[in-house]
Amino acid sequence: MTRLSVKGLTKRFGGLVATDNVSFDVPEKGVTAVIGPNGAGKTTLFNLISGFLPPTDGRIFFDGTDVTGTPPERMAAIGLVRTFQLVQLFPQLTVLENVMIGRHVRTRAGLMSALLSLPAARREESETQSKARALIAHVGLGAQTERLAGVLPYGQQRLLEIARALAAEPRLLLLDEPAAGLNHGETERLGLLIREIADGGTTVLLIEHDMRLVMNTADRIVVLNFGAKIAEGTPAEIERHADVIEAYLGGVAA
Amino acid sequence: MTSLPATIFRELRDPLNLVRHLPTLLAVGLVLYAIVAGGYVVALAGFALIYAVFVTGLNIFMGLGGQASFGHNAFAAISGYTSAVLTTSYGWETLPAMGVGVLGAVTLAVIIGYPTLRLKGHYLAMATLAIGLIVYEIAVQWQSVTQGYTGISGIPPLGIGKWEAASDRAQLIVLSLIVILAMLSAWRIRNSRFGRALVAFSGSEDAARALGIDVARYKLAAFVVSAVYAAIAGSLLVHIVGFVSPEVFGMSMVIAGFTMLYVGGIGAVVGPLVGAVMINLLPETFRGLKEYQDIIYGVALIMILIYAPGGFASMSTLWRGAPSEDDTIARDPGLAVNALEAKP
Amino acid sequence: MIDPTYLGQILVNGISVGCIYGLIGIGFCVIYNASGIVNFAQGAFVMLGGMTAYLLIAKTGLPLLAAGVIATLVVAVLGVALERLVVRPLWDRNATMFVMILATLAAQIVVERAMLLMVGDQPKSIAVFTDLPPIRIGGVAIGYQLLWIIGVSVVLISALNAFFQRTLVGRAMRACAIDREAAALQGINVSGMLALSFALSAGLGAIAGFLVTPTQYTAYNVGTPFAISGFIAAIVGGFGRPLGAFLGGIILGVSQALAVVTFGSGMKNVAALSVLLLFLFFRPTGLLGTAK
Numbered sequence: 001m002t003r004l005s006v007k008g009l010t011k012r013f014g015g016l017v018a019t020d021n022v023s024f025d026v027p028e029k030g031v032t033a034v035i036g037p038n039g040a041g042k043t044t045l046f047n048l049i050s051g052f053l054p055p056t057d058g059r060i061f062f063d064g065t066d067v068t069g070t071p072p073e074r075m076a077a078i079g080l081v082r083t084f085q086l087v088q089l090f091p092q093l094t095v096l097e098n099v100m101i102g103r104h105v106r107t108r109a110g111l112m113s114a115l116l117s118l119p120a121a122r123r124e125e126s127e128t129q130s131k132a133r134a135l136i137a138h139v140g141l142g143a144q145t146e147r148l149a150g151v152l153p154y155g156q157q158r159l160l161e162i163a164r165a166l167a168a169e170p171r172l173l174l175l176d177e178p179a180a181g182l183n184h185g186e187t188e189r190l191g192l193l194i195r196e197i198a199d200g201g202t203t204v205l206l207i208e209h210d211m212r213l214v215m216n217t218a219d220r221i222v223v224l225n226f227g228a229k230i231a232e233g234t235p236a237e238i239e240r241h242a243d244v245i246e247a248y249l250g251g252v253a254a
Numbered sequence: 255m256t257s258l259p260a261t262i263f264r265e266l267r268d269p270l271n272l273v274r275h276l277p278t279l280l281a282v283g284l285v286l287y288a289i290v291a292g293g294y295v296v297a298l299a300g301f302a303l304i305y306a307v308f309v310t311g312l313n314i315f316m317g318l319g320g321q322a323s324f325g326h327n328a329f330a331a332i333s334g335y336t337s338a339v340l341t342t343s344y345g346w347e348t349l350p351a352m353g354v355g356v357l358g359a360v361t362l363a364v365i366i367g368y369p370t371l372r373l374k375g376h377y378l379a380m381a382t383l384a385i386g387l388i389v390y391e392i393a394v395q396w397q398s399v400t401q402g403y404t405g406i407s408g409i410p411p412l413g414i415g416k417w418e419a420a421s422d423r424a425q426l427i428v429l430s431l432i433v434i435l436a437m438l439s440a441w442r443i444r445n446s447r448f449g450r451a452l453v454a455f456s457g458s459e460d461a462a463r464a465l466g467i468d469v470a471r472y473k474l475a476a477f478v479v480s481a482v483y484a485a486i487a488g489s490l491l492v493h494i495v496g497f498v499s500p501e502v503f504g505m506s507m508v509i510a511g512f513t514m515l516y517v518g519g520i521g522a523v524v525g526p527l528v529g530a531v532m533i534n535l536l537p538e539t540f541r542g543l544k545e546y547q548d549i550i551y552g553v554a555l556i557m558i559l560i561y562a563p564g565g566f567a568s569m570s571t572l573w574r575g576a577p578s579e580d581d582t583i584a585r586d587p588g589l590a591v592n593a594l595e596a597k598p
Numbered sequence: 599m600i601d602p603t604y605l606g607q608i609l610v611n612g613i614s615v616g617c618i619y620g621l622i623g624i625g626f627c628v629i630y631n632a633s634g635i636v637n638f639a640q641g642a643f644v645m646l647g648g649m650t651a652y653l654l655i656a657k658t659g660l661p662l663l664a665a666g667v668i669a670t671l672v673v674a675v676l677g678v679a680l681e682r683l684v685v686r687p688l689w690d691r692n693a694t695m696f697v698m699i700l701a702t703l704a705a706q707i708v709v710e711r712a713m714l715l716m717v718g719d720q721p722k723s724i725a726v727f728t729d730l731p732p733i734r735i736g737g738v739a740i741g742y743q744l745l746w747i748i749g750v751s752v753v754l755i756s757a758l759n760a761f762f763q764r765t766l767v768g769r770a771m772r773a774c775a776i777d778r779e780a781a782a783l784q785g786i787n788v789s790g791m792l793a794l795s796f797a798l799s800a801g802l803g804a805i806a807g808f809l810v811t812p813t814q815y816t817a818y819n820v821g822t823p824f825a826i827s828g829f830i831a832a833i834v835g836g837f838g839r840p841l842g843a844f845l846g847g848i849i850l851g852v853s854q855a856l857a858v859v860t861f862g863s864g865m866k867n868v869a870a871l872s873v874l875l876l877f878l879f880f881r882p883t884g885l886l887g888t889a890k
Contacts, residue, residue, distance in 0.1 A: 052460070071463070072460075072463040074466075076463075076465055076466030081464060084461065088460055089461070090454050092453065092457060093453055101450050104465050104466050105465070109447045111448045111479065114442050114446030114448050114449070115443065121446070125447070168466060322696045369875075370879075373879075373882065377878050379636075380833075380874065380878070381875060383638075383826075384875055387871055388868055388875075391867045395864040395865065505703075505822065509703065512704075513704075546711075549708050549711045552704040552705065555700070555704045556701050559693070559701045559704075560684075
């Protein structure tokens with residue numbers, strides 16, 4: 001089964017082509033990674049898929065439904081949640097509250113039920129809290145639950161952002177360079193977490209620079225260069241692919 | 255789960271916290287003193303309590319939602335004038351008149367909020383300011399209804415049915431109950447799915463949208479909710495004073511409101527009460543400075559913005575269920591006002 | 599049918615008050631371009647210009663023109679004082695735009711109320727500069743004060759243009775407008791430019807206030823409406839473009855004059871504010887395309 005299908009996706013900014021007729025499928029099971037040198041158009045691709053940018057051309061299908069041009073808040077509601085290359089936490093809230101916000105699309109309580117403190121709202125609130133606590137413990141931040149998100153060390157902020165995204169129970173999780181700024185040990189643990197998420201049934205689409213992380217965790221890899229797809233395959237195939245070696249090492253080897 | 259009484263109880267058990275909450279206790283104490291002692295402090299305490307409601311609205315829009323409005327006096331004015339006109343010219347009772355006034359303010363907030371809240375930076379600031387000024391101008395010009403600068407007098411006091419809060423003490427007790435309700439509702443909003451959504455987009459609009467929060471809708475909702483507080487305060491004001499003129503809801507109302515918000519500490523549930531009591535009651539120790547009032551507010555606000563950007567009181571724990579060591583970290587609340595950072 | 603003479607009269611009046619709005623609008627642009635700050639106390643300068651001139655004439659019996667020059671200088675100094683006392687400390691700690699707006703708005707209120715205490719709430723006026731009967735062109739009366747307003751505005755704008763194009767300091771200010779950091783690297787005293795922009799902007803506001811007082815009146819609270827009109831002028835012209843602001847001022851002045859004829863004089867400010875909201879909602883980049 002295909003979770004996400006991108007067909008002929010193109011994005012132009014004025015004369016610049018950021019994404020050039022890119023097509024690929026993300027299978028329901030496992031981890032798919034998008035790699036490519038800086039400026040290859042990876043983040044633009046993510047912005048298109050998650051609805052932050054409208055494509056100039058091409059279509060996006062999510063579980064068979066055409067979702068091209070759907071705004072991000074709708075995408076989250078139908079099960080596609082992303083993280084950001086530069087961590088975007090809510091720094092003035094606690095770790096717990098950050099993850100509780102992640103439950104937004106899975107909860108319903110409105111202003112009135114909160115003001116009147118209706119039993120249904122109270123029940124939902126305590127359920128939200130216990131689910132959030134469980135997720136926080138799961139990513140290993142249990143000891144930080146009541147701290148403000150803004151004061152956490154960078155590595156923990158990354159984990160928190162992932163926990164918050166998971167709280168929305170997405171069918172497809174988009175991770176934008178989750179290992180950026182992490183040290184060796186942290187990256188390794190992150191790899192395990194990503195594997196666990198995928199094995200739990202959530203499809204993971206990953207943009208990453210850290211080749212070790214990609215090679216260890218991804219089941220499929222899509223390679224972009226200058227906005228266009230130049231290769232696609234398993235890690236083993238990609239490793240041998242001439243164009244990929246050229247794209248990554250060309251400048252150095254020459 | 256935490257409830258407000260439980261939080262207050264836990265906070266006050268620890269003597270150290272007791273010191274931290276001294277401004278709050280002082281503010282509550284001063285209001286209680288006014289109720290018991292009566293006399294001239296009653297009028298001032300009344301003003302303080304009404305402003306606490308007004309500032310609570312600003313606090314929700316600004317402290318939680320990170321948005322800025324310089325025009326909330328418009329909502330106070332609409333509700334205040336509706337109350338005044340319906341009770342004096344048409345013989346309505348206070349409560350339904352207030353209800354219609356608040357409804358009018360909400361209607362304006364919805365209509366004007368939609369296009370206004372798409373703006374950012376100084377455009378947003380100027381648009382909200384203009385809304386306040388337009389309502390002020392209409393109050394001046396629409397003489398057949400508002401009686402222009404002369405204003406409307408003889409507005410009946412607060413009351414339900416036959417009962418009227420005629421005595422000063424009764425008025426203060428009613429106002430205190432309303433303030434308690436305002437604080438309780440603000441606390442419930444903050445600790446709810448709705449309130450968290452507001453804090454979320456004040457922190458990062460992109461992240462909020464990525465998590466499924468319809469930012470435009472929630473911004474409008476926050477605007478309308480804060481307009482309700484402002485409108486209630488506006489009606490209370492005219493019924494307590496018994497008189498209304500355009501000056502009552504002039505731009506200095508906004509400046510006074512912001513001064514109180516900063517003095518009390520942006521983002522704290524009890525901040526508006528602390529700020530309003532301090533600003534209204536403490537200057538009374540220098541009596542005879544009445545005509546310097548707006549100057550003092552303005553200078554105080556500038557000094558706070560320069561030297562104590564976090565406000566005097568920092569009691570953010572009462573916004574949340576649990577206290578933590580990080581609360582001592584000084585943050586510039588102005589930084590949360592992200593709508594004013596980006597240029598359109 | 600509207601009588602063409604009447605229409606001509608309205609246009610003339612609209613253009614002259616539009617020049618005033620334009621000058622105030624340019625005041626906004628000068629500070630905005632040098633620093634990115636929108637000074638919400640701009641109206642205080644206008645009020646202070648007219649009021650200081652009035653006080654000088656009433657208390658010391660200075661001749662009109664001398665009073666105007668001194669008032670302009672005094673207000674320019676007050677502009678620098680505002681910059682030093684309020685804006686600079688906030689600027690130094692990288693305060694947000696919201697805080698800056700709030701602080702300058704508070705300063706506006708403080709100046710207004712202080713003036714109320716000093717001179718009371720009665721409107722004040724000063725004599726017209728040239729006390730001659732108006733010139734009549736085909737039934738349209740053009741008062742000498744209108745000529746003064748238009749003439750001084752044109753001279754000021756040409757002078758400003760020359761200042762920004764020809765002089766070293768003017769060019770340095772323009773460099774700050776384009777890229778503050780690059781300007782600082784070039785050895786331009788960026789913080790000095792901030793003070794200078796406030797002096798210039800305050801002086802412009804004061805001249806506008808001095809010019810307009812004989813045709814209307816001045817009072818402690820005229821500042822805010824003038825500031826709003828100036829801001830609208832700047833918005834209509836595409837914020838940050840001095841010439842655009844001047845054009846915007848004239849457009850606003852004329853449409854306001856037409857609104858007065860159509861809806862009565864009471865709606866003058868409401869009309870201006872509505873123009874503002876319409877522009878903000880539908881065309882925030884101004885008439886002349888993209889804002890800076």
